[in-house]
Amino acid sequence: MRYCIGVDLGGTNIAIGLIDLDGKVIIRKKSVKTRAPRPCVEISADIRDVCVDLCNDVGITLSEVEWIGVATPGIVRSGVVIDAFNLGWTNEKFEEIVCTMTGRPTFVANDANAAAYAEAKWGCGIGEESLIAVTLGTGIGGGIILNGKIWEGFNGFAAELGHMVIDVGGRRCSCGLRGCLEAYCSATALVHETRRMMKLYPDSLMWQVTGGNIDCADGRTAFTANEQGDFAARQVIDDFVNYLAIGIANIINIFQPSVVCIGGGVSGQGEALMRPLRERLKYTSFGTKDMRTRVEVAVYKNDAGIIGAGLLGIMEE
Ligand SMILES: [Zn+2]
CATH class of the missing domain: 3.30.420.40 (ATPase, nucleotide binding domain)
Structure with a gap:
């Protein structure tokens, strides 16, 4: 099976899902409190811990996950969170930090964009280019x-x-x-x-x-x-x-x-x-x-963030 992880970082909760890329489903998910505003490294460490938990739950290691995708509020440019008002972040190298902490390729996108990407890939735009x-x-x-x-x-x-x-x-x-x-x-x-x-x-x-x-x-x-x-x-x-x-x-x-x-x-x-x-x-x-x-x-309601974030790796393939 091919796995990836999608992280939906919100102002209140961080929802994280382990996704089966071939089955096109979330096989297990967990949610923790964001407790924002907090430093990017702290939130990234929480994300890593939950990713490890999810893998343990299904009997795999984090290294078997192909990549981690994260949907975040705020302005994102090339993996850097330029400004996320409700997290209290400015110019955070979020993608790099999560990648270093987890050892997995990481992709970060704005949450609304990630949700749109979920619809484009697996939702009502499946098979379409735009x-x-x-x-x-x-x-x-x-x-x-x-x-x-x-x-x-x-x-x-x-x-x-x-x-x-x-x-x-x-x-x-x-x-x-x-x-x-x-x-x-x-x-x-x-x-x-x-x-x-x-x-x-x-x-x-x-x-x-x-x-x-x-x-x-x-x-x-x-x-x-x-x-x-x-x-x-x-x-x-x-x-x-x-x-x-x-x-x-x-x-x-x-x-x-x-x-x-x-x-x-x-x-x-x-x-x-x-x-x-x-x-x-x-x-x-x-x-x-x-x-x-x-x-x-839209096909996806609550899971659009997790799915869209998880699929970001496909965009980079
Ligand atoms: Zn306006």
């Missing part, structure tokens, strides 16, 4: 895979798709600018709009869905009420989809990728989101008559 991932969560994350490789960009922070401006002078975004896609299509924005419309429409079914408590409104509320034919919920979903379609159309017009992969909590709505989105895209992207680009829901 995929753009858009993750609709608290914010909007992105990853660009071109010709089978992650596009980090000259500066190391390409694919900030959430900060594409879709409305000049529009809503205020978390980045300080106005009109970014994130201000319209993140889960946070969806919840905000849901609550705003609930206040405007006291008779909306969204009140029933939330048991009369506006604080219970979440990213699912409008979708649930919309299914029951609620007018205000319909407005929330229509607006959300219209804005998202503009963002996706811009991505398609620039890259013409094989696949646009939609992930994050909101993508859990599945066809209730994708059907109107695909319909809307017919009218918003250029050259739609010959459009072959697929727009799909």
Whole structure:
């Protein structure tokens, strides 16, 4: 069997998985607390220890693992973490440190890019050369895979798709600018709009869905009420989809990728989101008559980081 290890380093937890490269599955995983901010060498030592544990659990040695891939928050350029605010790191030679500690070839990438890579290799972009991932969560994350490789960009922070401006002078975004896609299509924005419309429409079914408590409104509320034919919920979903379609159309017009992969909590709505989105895209992207680009829901949910990190070695092969 061919093994590799994928490490998903987050601000709260470090999730590490031993991956069977031929079976395309995680055979065993473990998670430890990150306890950030901490020095890069300390976190790297924790990663090494868990890697050794995982190998022991299945009766192999770390030397039998082909490589270790790590997905980290922050800006990554050629294996160096230039800046990771929530870890408290600047210019850390993370790739080199983990490689020295473990004795295994090591590859480090930004977490959103790694998640996109998981989709490109084993997820909804399997067999394709290009995929753009858009993750609709608290914010909007992105990853660009071109010709089978992650596009980090000259500066190391390409694919900030959430900060594409879709409305000049529009809503205020978390980045300080106005009109970014994130201000319209993140889960946070969806919840905000849901609550705003609930206040405007006291008779909306969204009140029933939330048991009369506006604080219970979440990213699912409008979708649930919309299914029951609620007018205000319909407005929330229509607006959300219209804005998202503009963002996706811009991505398609620039890259013409094989696949646009939609992930994050909101993508859990599945066809209730994708059907109107695909319909809307017919009218918003250029050259739609010959459009072959697929727009799909992400295959991986929680394991995208581990899988994507683990597969980084394939990119270097
Ligand atoms: Zn922004």
